[in-house]
Amino acid sequence: xxxxxxxxxxxxxxxxxxxxxxxxxxxxxxxxxxxxxxxxxxxxxxxxxxxxxxxxxxxxxxxxxxxxxxxxxxxxxxxxxxxxxxxxxxxxxxxxxxxxxxxxxxxxxxxxxxxxxxxxxxxxxxxxxxxxxxxxxxxxxxxxxxxxxxxxxxxxxxxxxxxxxxxxxxxxxxxxxxxxxxxxxxxxxxxxxxxxxxxxxxxxxxxxxxxxxxxxxxxxxxxxxxxxxxxxxxxxxxxxxxxxxxxxxxxxxxxxx
Amino acid sequence: xxxxxxxxxxxxxxxxxxxxxxxxxxxxxxxxxxxxxxxxxxxxxxxxxxxxxxxxxxxxxxxxxxxxxxxxxxxxxxxxxxxxxxxxxxxxxxxxxxxxxxxxxxxxxxxxxxxxxxxxxxxxxxxxxxxxxxxxxxxxxxxxxxxxxxxxx
Amino acid sequence: xxxxxxxxxxxxxxxxxxxxxxxxxxxxxxxxxxxxxxxxxxxxxxxxxxxxxxxxxxxxxxxxxxxxxxxxxxxxxxxxxxxxxxxxxxxxxxxxxxxxxxxxxxxxxxxxxxxxxxxxxxxxxxxxxxxxxxxxxxxxxxxxxxxxxxxxxxxxxxxxxxxxxxxxxxxxxxxxxxxxxxxxxxxxxxxxxxxxxxxxxxxxxxxxxxxxxxxxxxxxxxxxxxxxxxxxxxxxxxxxxxxxxxxxxxxxxxxxxxxxxxxxxxxxxxxxxxxxxxxxxxxxxxxxxxxxxxxxxxxxxxxxxxxxxxxxxxxxxxxxxxxxxxxxxxxxxxxxxxxxxxxxxxxxxxxxxxxxxxxxxxxxxxxxxxxxxxxxxxxxxxxxxxxxxxxxxxxxxxxxxxxxxxxxxxxxxxxxxxxxxxxxxxxxxxxxxxxxxxxxxxxxxxxxxxxxxxxxxxxxxxxxxxxxxxxxxxxxxxxxxxxxxxxxxxxxxxxxxxxxxxxxxxxxxxxxxxxxxxxxxxxxxxxxxxxxxxxxxxxxxxxxxxxxxxxxxxxxxxxxxxxxxxxxxxxxxxxxxxxxxxxxxxxx
Numbered sequence: 001x002x003x004x005x006x007x008x009x010x011x012x013x014x015x016x017x018x019x020x021x022x023x024x025x026x027x028x029x030x031x032x033x034x035x036x037x038x039x040x041x042x043x044x045x046x047x048x049x050x051x052x053x054x055x056x057x058x059x060x061x062x063x064x065x066x067x068x069x070x071x072x073x074x075x076x077x078x079x080x081x082x083x084x085x086x087x088x089x090x091x092x093x094x095x096x097x098x099x100x101x102x103x104x105x106x107x108x109x110x111x112x113x114x115x116x117x118x119x120x121x122x123x124x125x126x127x128x129x130x131x132x133x134x135x136x137x138x139x140x141x142x143x144x145x146x147x148x149x150x151x152x153x154x155x156x157x158x159x160x161x162x163x164x165x166x167x168x169x170x171x172x173x174x175x176x177x178x179x180x181x182x183x184x185x186x187x188x189x190x191x192x193x194x195x196x197x198x199x200x201x202x203x204x205x206x207x208x209x210x211x212x213x214x215x216x217x218x219x220x221x222x223x224x225x226x227x228x229x230x231x232x233x234x235x236x237x238x239x240x241x242x243x244x245x246x247x248x249x250x251x252x253x254x255x256x257x
Numbered sequence: 258x259x260x261x262x263x264x265x266x267x268x269x270x271x272x273x274x275x276x277x278x279x280x281x282x283x284x285x286x287x288x289x290x291x292x293x294x295x296x297x298x299x300x301x302x303x304x305x306x307x308x309x310x311x312x313x314x315x316x317x318x319x320x321x322x323x324x325x326x327x328x329x330x331x332x333x334x335x336x337x338x339x340x341x342x343x344x345x346x347x348x349x350x351x352x353x354x355x356x357x358x359x360x361x362x363x364x365x366x367x368x369x370x371x372x373x374x375x376x377x378x379x380x381x382x383x384x385x386x387x388x389x390x391x392x393x394x395x396x397x398x399x400x401x402x403x404x405x406x407x408x409x410x
Numbered sequence: 411x412x413x414x415x416x417x418x419x420x421x422x423x424x425x426x427x428x429x430x431x432x433x434x435x436x437x438x439x440x441x442x443x444x445x446x447x448x449x450x451x452x453x454x455x456x457x458x459x460x461x462x463x464x465x466x467x468x469x470x471x472x473x474x475x476x477x478x479x480x481x482x483x484x485x486x487x488x489x490x491x492x493x494x495x496x497x498x499x500x501x502x503x504x505x506x507x508x509x510x511x512x513x514x515x516x517x518x519x520x521x522x523x524x525x526x527x528x529x530x531x532x533x534x535x536x537x538x539x540x541x542x543x544x545x546x547x548x549x550x551x552x553x554x555x556x557x558x559x560x561x562x563x564x565x566x567x568x569x570x571x572x573x574x575x576x577x578x579x580x581x582x583x584x585x586x587x588x589x590x591x592x593x594x595x596x597x598x599x600x601x602x603x604x605x606x607x608x609x610x611x612x613x614x615x616x617x618x619x620x621x622x623x624x625x626x627x628x629x630x631x632x633x634x635x636x637x638x639x640x641x642x643x644x645x646x647x648x649x650x651x652x653x654x655x656x657x658x659x660x661x662x663x664x665x666x667x668x669x670x671x672x673x674x675x676x677x678x679x680x681x682x683x684x685x686x687x688x689x690x691x692x693x694x695x696x697x698x699x700x701x702x703x704x705x706x707x708x709x710x711x712x713x714x715x716x717x718x719x720x721x722x723x724x725x726x727x728x729x730x731x732x733x734x735x736x737x738x739x740x741x742x743x744x745x746x747x748x749x750x751x752x753x754x755x756x757x758x759x760x761x762x763x764x765x766x767x768x769x770x771x772x773x774x775x776x777x778x779x780x781x782x783x784x785x786x787x788x789x790x791x792x793x794x795x796x797x798x799x800x801x802x803x804x805x806x807x808x809x810x811x812x813x814x815x816x817x818x819x820x821x822x823x824x825x826x827x828x829x830x831x832x833x834x835x836x837x838x839x840x841x842x843x844x845x846x847x848x849x850x851x852x853x854x855x856x857x858x859x860x861x862x863x864x865x866x867x868x869x870x871x872x873x874x875x876x877x878x879x880x881x882x883x884x885x886x887x888x889x890x891x892x893x894x895x896x897x898x899x900x901x902x903x904x905x906x907x908x909x910x911x912x913x914x915x916x917x918x919x920x921x922x923x924x925x926x927x928x929x930x931x932x933x934x935x936x937x938x939x940x941x942x943x944x945x946x947x948x949x950x951x952x953x954x955x956x957x958x959x960x961x962x963x964x965x966x967x968x969x970x971x972x973x974x975x976x977x978x979x980x981x982x983x984x985x986x987x988x989x990x991x992x993x994x995x996x997x998x
Binding site for chain 3: 028029030031049058059060062063064066067069070071072074075076077078092094122123128139140141148149151152155160163164167168170171200206238
């Protein structure tokens with residue numbers, strides 16, 4: 001006998017499926033210079049993820065629909081996109097939570113487009129290089145001086161807790177590309193870069209905080225933040241992004257006075 | 258070997274001639290910006306917060322005196338202004354209010370222009386207009402406060 | 411018009427930017443001109459999904475030493491482990507953890523400020539006496555922290571990445587009668603161009619191949635590209651029949667719930683609420699090794715004690731643990747339960763089923779990371795590390811936390827060895843028309859007008875693998891799977907893609923990935939058919955016992971092509987290195 005659970009295939013049991021419209025902003029530079037909206041009607045289990053819906057379209061309707069994805073459960077950060085006007089990971093949003101299903105039909109279309117403020121290269125794929133450049137500009141690595149200890153560096157649980165929130169970042173760019181300041185000025189480092197600077201500035205083992213603060217004190221740094229809270233709302237990891245930025249501002253002010 | 262089996266689209270774009278992509282404004286470059294090592298941005302940010310708080314006090318008190326207390330707005334006349342500006346205290350009050358309001362408002366508008374002006378040219382000229390207007394208003398206002406002549410006919 | 415092509419020259423080329431690839435890159439970049447080719451942005455790799463921890467006998471919280479760790483690894487792998495490699499793994503584990511800490515990894519800490527450790531499946535004190543705290547962890551996102559820390563250090567070292575470059579072929583050329591590494595061919599996703607990377611040394615670190623199962627914790631991108639490229643070039647694949655099924659995947663979805671959940675005190679229960687693991691593993695209970703727990707779960711289900719209306723899952727019960735402990739130690743998996751199942755783990759048990767998790771087998775290497783061309787000879791200049799490789803430190807079943815260890819220990823070793831080799835060796839001439847094979851394949855696929863769809867073939871493959879080659883296997887089910895795969899492979903030749911464009915053609919990429927999966931699934935099933943015994947992750951119901959007389963040896967599978975172009979698989983066997991521990995019956 002084979003592996004048991006899989007013998008009972010839920011054969012033609014499709015009673016739980018609902019009809020949902022996916023409205024997707026398409027762009028293919030090999031076909032046209034203009035982006036356009038395209039609707040797809042799907043029969044799908046409402047407990048499925050938006051990513052499953054995109055896969056259904058790609059695999060069964062239109063193979064040219066292009067998007068990034070990998071882990072499909074919210075830890076790789078590949079599939080950040082704008083879903084119903086908000087930046088979300090497609091693998092962390094369930095259809096039932098956004099399609100407003102009534103009597104087996106989604107009353108609202110699921111509107112999907114690429115993240116804002118970044119160059120769209122094809123459909124939902126954007127150019128991530130400037131985003132990673134801003135991250136690299138933060139010197140996102142432990143900076144220390146003196147001889148290395150033979151064993152581990154000591155750190156109290158309280159010191160470890162101090163920067164725990166910002167270690168969760170998966171660099172999906174949902175926060176940065178939800179920031180109105182960033183939309184209009186791509187040279188603003190953006191929330192993600194600041195979050196990753198925060199992770200080191202507040203790490204008791206790190207000695208490069210001063211250099212990072214210096215960078216963030218400048219024109220494209222934290223002072224551009226206007227506490228709009230879009231980033232905190234967008235973060236799929238639940239990081240208190242705006243709070244982290246405020247903490248960096250506070251560190252800069254207390255450093256000066 | 259033909260790749261563009263989907264035929265050349267009516268737009269004339271294809272795998273060999275892709276359409277241009279739309280870049281966002283002011284993309285980050287490969288070069289890390291050099292830090293200026295000054296605190297100008299921080300002082301700017303602090304100025305906006307501190308001046309905001311001061312302006313709340315200054316403006317509300319100003320409005321109360323001008324519009325509500327002692328018979329309200331009907332009392333305001335040339336003589337009333339002349340009487341107020343006879344005192345250096347009120348001169349200073351109005352001067353601070355003028356400067357803070359204009360700088361606070363000007364910086365705020367500059368941010369809005371930065372956010373909403375799409376093209377570099379538009380942004381530059383709108384800011385020039387803003388700076389000109391701000392400087393003009395501040396200078397004119399300051400001039401009036403210090404050279405006000407109550408005996409003018 | 412042919413596909414455009416560029417040629418690059420690097421001392422060392424690393425394929426893959428997960429844990430093993432980036433660990434190797436950090437070493438190789440210091441010593442040689444290095445390029446890292448990765449089909450994803452580095453921080454997207456599936457190392458980030460690892461949750462539980464990384465084992466090392468630091469003895470920070472209780473008595474421990476690396477010899478016990480070696481024993482646990484050997485026993486966990488059902489004695490199919492090469493013991494010299496396991497010894498290296500356990501010994502170098504300590505420095506690897508300390509190295510990561512010095513690179514900045516934020517481990518959880520003890521009150522004294524040392525790296526905290528917790529219990530994990532199969533890790534025991536003094537050769538199996540009792541569970542031991544050996545797993546160093548950072549909440550339940552240790553893999554995420556490792557991936558981020560390694561990427562951060564790649565940024566620090568200035569590692570040169572080629573992001574979204576998909577390696578499709580390995581180039582070998584004869585040097586004085588020995589097949590040596592000349593480079594790789596990569597497909598640039600953004601432009602559809604082909605790039606030939608000529609290199610003195612190539613390190614494969616391209617990860618696993620679990621996507622031929624449907625219920626799997628593997629990412630969509632884990633399609634065995636490295637294994638398939640080597641296999642197609644006539645290199646062997648070792649122990650492919652051994653695949654690990656993780657006991658606790660979210661029911662139907664396969665998303666991983668860490669073993670750390672049981673390490674923190676979580677309990678598996680059947681529909682009667684019984685703690686059934688007490689029956690199967692009286693000492694280690696819920697923390698027995700993964701193959702044992704997975705089989706126990708399915709035994710419960712088959713004997714009618716599964717939960718739910720279909721009786722097709724069991725529960726992972728965390729409700730007796732204080733919410734503060736769950737928040738501090740297991741925040742991510744409690745969030746998974748909330749997001750994907752709508753379940754509150756504070757008060758309700760989580761439905762789980764075993765999920766395809768990890769390939770123990772892969773490209774055979776020695777302890778320096780050098781790839782073997784047969785039982786004894788290495789391929790000059792070719793290295794492999796991580797899940798793509800088979801050293802073999804995992805034998806027939808990998809212990810939890812040993813994979814994060816594997817990528818760090820052997821990633822580092824492969825990086826050092828590759829760069830040192832590149833420092834002395836010269837470039838091997840590229841074969842004539844180096845990109846021709848890939849160019850033909852890509853263009854054939856893009857221009858094809860066949861009526862077969864990638865989706866349907868992939869689904870059929872996953873269905874047959876789940877049904878016939880998962881936790882329980884028999885001669886009959888494996889034969890059925892093999893027939894099905896052979897049929898699917900011939901259907902695959904008529905596959906066509908819809909996207910005919912060149913930029914970001916992920917449709918084309920998925921078709922190529924399916925080709926790799928089919929290739930490797932066939933090897934798995936073929937090797938499993940020949941192994942007429944049960945050992946670790948490979949369980950044959952028709953041969954339920956371990957057979958050390960006939961099968962205490964590694965399987966080596968080779969692709970053979972006869973003069974008419976017909977492909978077949980040839981199996982050979984390689985002895986297991988045994989040093990200190992004699993095989994005994996494996997009980998937990």
